Amino acid sequence: MEKSEARDEAVAETVAKVRRIESEQGITREALAAIRAELLRLAARSELFPPEDFPGPADGKDNRLYTLSMDSDKRFALYLNRGSADKDTPPHNHTTWAVVVGIAGEELNRIYRPPDAEDGGPGRLEVAEKIVVRPGTGVCLLPDDIHSIHMRGEDVKLHLHMYGKAISEMKERVKYDPETGRTEHFPPHRDAR
Numbered sequence: 001m002e003k004s005e006a007r008d009e010a011v012a013e014t015v016a017k018v019r020r021i022e023s024e025q026g027i028t029r030e031a032l033a034a035i036r037a038e039l040l041r042l043a044a045r046s047e048l049f050p051p052e053d054f055p056g057p058a059d060g061k062d063n064r065l066y067t068l069s070m071d072s073d074k075r076f077a078l079y080l081n082r083g084s085a086d087k088d089t090p091p092h093n094h095t096t097w098a099v100v101v102g103i104a105g106e107e108l109n110r111i112y113r114p115p116d117a118e119d120g121g122p123g124r125l126e127v128a129e130k131i132v133v134r135p136g137t138g139v140c141l142l143p144d145d146i147h148s149i150h151m152r153g154e155d156v157k158l159h160l161h162m163y164g165k166a167i168s169e170m171k172e173r174v175k176y177d178p179e180t181g182r183t184e185h186f187p188p189h190r191d192a193r
């Protein structure tokens, strides 16, 4: 079997399991942990995801996003993210569930407490947790959870990012100013438009 064929088959099997978990359990922390377990199993087969099949952008800047699977209604979107050196995203939500697992390299995720809007303004975002997503680990986010991603170094960084719907469909997604907690629209990555 060709490598890409084996990859497509493994991806299709994983996505079928993810669909089943969501339909049986709904969108809960437990369901996302079960989805993470399936994605970790897929990511562990790193021979299916050789870096040469997923090059970074020509200018060496920003991440590059490859769509591995997406349903015709834009649900259950699985991407491979080829990270770059010195990349930071602002804190943002997804308006759908999200699970990130590592194939190669490290992606630091900062998870934030929801901004407290009670005393006159949203205020500064506080980091609740830091998780390094590397081979064997992953992070799960409910639709309103807020995270940011940070990458350093020139080593190869490959991560699976799966969402309940395609990034292009996250029309209400917002990014947060970490100092003020104020939000503005967070447009999709150029590869996902």
Ligand SMILES: [Fe+2]
Pocket: 092, 093, 094, 098, 147
């Ligand atoms: Fe994200």
